[in-house]
Amino acid sequence: MTRTRFLAAGLLLAAVVPLAACGGSGDPLAPATSAAGATGGSTGAAGSVTVGSADFPEAALLGEIYAQALEAKGMTVKRQFNIGSRETYLKAIxxxxxxxxxxxxxxLLNYFDKNAKVTAPDEVFAELQKALPQGLSVLDKSAAEDKNSLVVTKDTAGQWSLKAIPDLTAHQAELSIGAPPEFKTRQQGLVGLKSVYNIVPNEFRPLQSQATVEALKNGQVKAANIFSTDPSIAANGFVVLEDPKSLFGSDNVVPLVxxxxxxxxxxxxxxxxxxxxxxxxxxxxxQVVVDKKDAAEVAKTWLASS
Known part of the structure; x- marks a missing residue:
């Protein structure tokens, strides 16, 4: 699929928690020395910026991290989180x-170039830079990766002897997949499952947010598209199916600007x-999804300790 995540976006609050000023240093994450920087106001040179995000908790959390890091440098930051799917937030940027x-x-590379074949992180990043339309750029990518994955319950994995996506081939007549609506038409979705693995599910159920996890737990779908950092995987003992042909490729977190x-x-x-x-x-x-901590506080703590 690409990136439209599944846990309730309303969990993330856009509260501003400015970082305390602590003098100039060589650390780019260190807060600005000016009083304006300490309060999130703009300095004359820093200017202002609007930070957006897709409508799932991880994206809004990352947006909050970006916002606080920029505020620490004296920029005035407006938050516009939980905009919607990629199709929607790309129009916004x-x-x-x-x-x-x-x-x-x-x-993002797959969105702009559906014929892209690269899967290694550096190769994907290089091709993405070429594929972006005029007016958009990416900054440095991070090592953090949150990939699309196809998961099943432990019971289904045992009953169907599933370890990897190709193992689903023998069960297509019984296979139902839950995922966001756009999974139906994307290469990292049903299109790719057919072209890469020759798998066509008997049923596709378009679901959003926590409904995807619940449908998998309740047996309403046999497989679901859930992302690899989603805490529901460990919490429910879901089995992530191996992707030997790299349908889902590399997906490193990167700022799009x-x-x-x-x-x-x-x-x-x-x-x-x-x-x-x-x-x-x-x-x-x-911390945000399971422990119910405020995203702004989680972001602030990580920035202070990193």
């Missing part, structure tokens, strides 16, 4: 309603990407 939002390299804002945002957001890895991201998502 190309239209100038937002300036930056967290994206995922492989999914309007090109005209890239220079102003690069220092702070490249520093975030340099420190963000998959375990840290998965832990923060768990």
């Amino acid at each position: 190309t239209g100038g309603e937002v300036d930056v939002l967290p994206e995922y390299t492989g999914s 309007r090109t005209e804002k890239a220079d102003a945002l690069k220092e702070a957001l490249d520093a975030v990407s340099a420190k963000l890895d998959t375990p840290a991201l998965a832990d923060m998502v768990k």
